[in-house]
Amino acid sequence: MSTKRVGLYPGTFDPITNGHIDIIKRGLRLVDRLVIGVATNPSKNPLFTLEERVAMVEEATRPMAEAAGVEFEVVQFDELLMHFAERVGATIIIRGLRAVADFEYEFQMTGMNYQINPSIETVFLMADPKYQTIASRLVKEVARYGGKISAFVPGDVAKAVVARVAELPSPSES
Template identity: 65%
Template sequence: MNARIGVYPGTFDPVTLGHMDIIRRGAKLVDRLVIGVTTNPSKSPMFTLDERMAMVKREVADIGGEIHVVSFDSLLMDFAEREKAGVIVRGLRAVADFEYEYQMAGMNQQLNNRIETVFLMADVALQPIASRLVKEIAMFGGDIRKFVPPAVSDEVIARVNRIGRKGS
């Protein structure tokens, strides 16, 4: 029997409780979940690729199942093919996410129709969480502990303190 392999891609800058919810649930759907940490030219990351990789690896260490964290800098479908994945796992928070993800899934299907995209709705309590907003809240001195794992909160706060807070 062939193993069911899924890929969950993202920048994870930083990894949030919403990401962790999708990782936990996605890991139950496949035999092996590959978390693809990538760069996104349209985003300015707070953390380097190596820092984000280490952050995600640490946070998924206690989740059951076979989970691998790898970096990639290519088309998602090329990455998924390289990992022998049959499924792309994506999290949805709101209608705005759906429109973007629907378009991406359609384009990805045109690139490789052998790989399916599966959407998981984020837990209702976690739906508003976005890495971009976590960074913005931290930059203005707000409390981010309810949005990210404790060690990630510490890392974000340390980074903000190093680069300087806004509005101070």
């Protein structure tokens, strides 16, 4: 049995935010290998394709992993989270919490996941207070209405979001 701690941080990352990056940076201290799982999740009507999201996550986070000396991989997935966790050899699932509403949802998910595979632990990291209000959904909405998002996402991600929302019909047209 391997003693390597393999963490999995799953999400849609549409787009990756500074809050996600904070959780990843802190998660890197907990594991020997970190897999960031980028989920398809078409029900969320993503702004970016799966491939674009994987590339953004990779670009925004690889330097941190290299600096931390942690094995690192960004992988797309479209399957049950626990099956994906088993496939990548995860021993820990890392989840970020911003508010009580996050806890209620994550509490249910953790209970279900434990029933599927009790050998994989879920670890919750509380969001840094300065990131607690940031949500990908809100970043997209602020950008769509012309607001500045540079405080919420990395610089290259902000440029990509602004460019993509510029391609969409204006909110008054939709």
